[in-house]
Amino acid sequence: MIQLEHVTKTFKTKDGIVHAVKDVSLNIKKGQIYGIIGFSGAGKSTLVRCMNLLERPDDGKVIFDGENLMEASPSELRKARAKMGMIFQHFNLLPAMTIYDNIALPLRLEKAPKEEIDRKVMELLTLIDLVERKDSYPSQLSGGQKQRVAIARALVNDPKVLLCDEATSALDPQTTQNILKLIAKINRERGITVVVITHEMFVVKEICDEVAVMDSGRVVEQGDIVPVFTNPVQEMTRNFIATASNENKVNELIKMNHPITQLKENQQLVRLRYDSTNTEDAMISRISRLYSIDCSIISGSVEIWKESPVGQLVTVFTGEEEQIRLAIDELKRNNIKVEVIKRGHIE
Ligand SMILES: Nc1ncnc2c1ncn2[C@@H]1O[C@H](COP(=O)(O)OP(=O)(O)OP(=O)(O)O)[C@@H](O)[C@H]1O
Numbered sequence: 001m002i003q004l005e006h007v008t009k010t011f012k013t014k015d016g017i018v019h020a021v022k023d024v025s026l027n028i029k030k031g032q033i034y035g036i037i038g039f040s041g042a043g044k045s046t047l048v049r050c051m052n053l054l055e056r057p058d059d060g061k062v063i064f065d066g067e068n069l070m071e072a073s074p075s076e077l078r079k080a081r082a083k084m085g086m087i088f089q090h091f092n093l094l095p096a097m098t099i100y101d102n103i104a105l106p107l108r109l110e111k112a113p114k115e116e117i118d119r120k121v122m123e124l125l126t127l128i129d130l131v132e133r134k135d136s137y138p139s140q141l142s143g144g145q146k147q148r149v150a151i152a153r154a155l156v157n158d159p160k161v162l163l164c165d166e167a168t169s170a171l172d173p174q175t176t177q178n179i180l181k182l183i184a185k186i187n188r189e190r191g192i193t194v195v196v197i198t199h200e201m202f203v204v205k206e207i208c209d210e211v212a213v214m215d216s217g218r219v220v221e222q223g224d225i226v227p228v229f230t231n232p233v234q235e236m237t238r239n240f241i242a243t244a245s246n247e248n249k250v251n252e253l254i255k256m257n258h259p260i261t262q263l264k265e266n267q268q269l270v271r272l273r274y275d276s277t278n279t280e281d282a283m284i285s286r287i288s289r290l291y292s293i294d295c296s297i298i299s300g301s302v303e304i305w306k307e308s309p310v311g312q313l314v315t316v317f318t319g320e321e322e323q324i325r326l327a328i329d330e331l332k333r334n335n336i337k338v339e340v341i342k343r344g345h346i347e
């Protein structure tokens, strides 16, 4: 649906040239929810603005629904943009207009017939569950309600794509969940392809099919969310995951030299990650028996990522070094991801 090929974007500022997006290629397929994550300043917003040419790339191709927008005429570009709805962190509603008029605006600008406008706006007000508030003004709504209005406005032209730039970053966790559910419903029921930009990893885990990780203008890793998050290849992805989740806890405990992370020489602190196809309980008692090692669990969690469970255990393995090595090999053969976080000192 959207293909970027070697897209590059630089800004000239008084302090010099900023390379916001460097040689990015990616393929967002029809019907997907595609996440783009990375720390602040990584280039996420610039990249998404390149998708609808709000920023014109210096170089590369932006192919939307088979058409290279870099070669489109102004009128072709206008048409293509109308097929890409966009929502933002701060909603960007017009404060002097009612909710109804905010949603109707794109159709009025196109001089659509009044009955069509009314039919469309009422249908969308029903979708976002704000029919009774149609004559209110944005300042009278909560953040979550404002974002729902912004979503309705973005859908009024029946777009093929919805671009969401930090759409939930200004909302509390409960409201974030509601907005994510609405976005997922729109994707499912209307077949609209969604691009979600966020620095919050749980947003990606909640709704995305695929993810691209950005660092300093480049996409450093991309693919289905479970392999990317359970087996990150890049240092940057590992940092991001560690910062964005509470996995850092163990590292903090190690730094503090907390008793539970003080290891004897025959011990190793190990993190295991597994998906729904592994039953870690049975595996752990099996390797413990097979290799005569003792496994004590320090922490564990199961999260639901895009409807499939992903588990994580931090355990201390106690036993002979060779036996622990064999046990780890066995776990890996069973598709459990294993990371040795710390080894006991051998004096
Ligand atoms: N219009 C602009 N003029 C000059 N520099 C810009 C402009 N827009 C973005 N930049 C620079 O490009 C880089 C990438 O910015 P961008 O806003 O795309 O990052 P981001 O990943 O969206 O960050 P955040 O998570 O904070 O929103 C930054 O160094 C930023 O300062």
Ligand SMILES: [Mg+2]
Pocket (backbone or CB within 6 Å): 044, 045, 046, 166
């Ligand atoms: Mg941004």
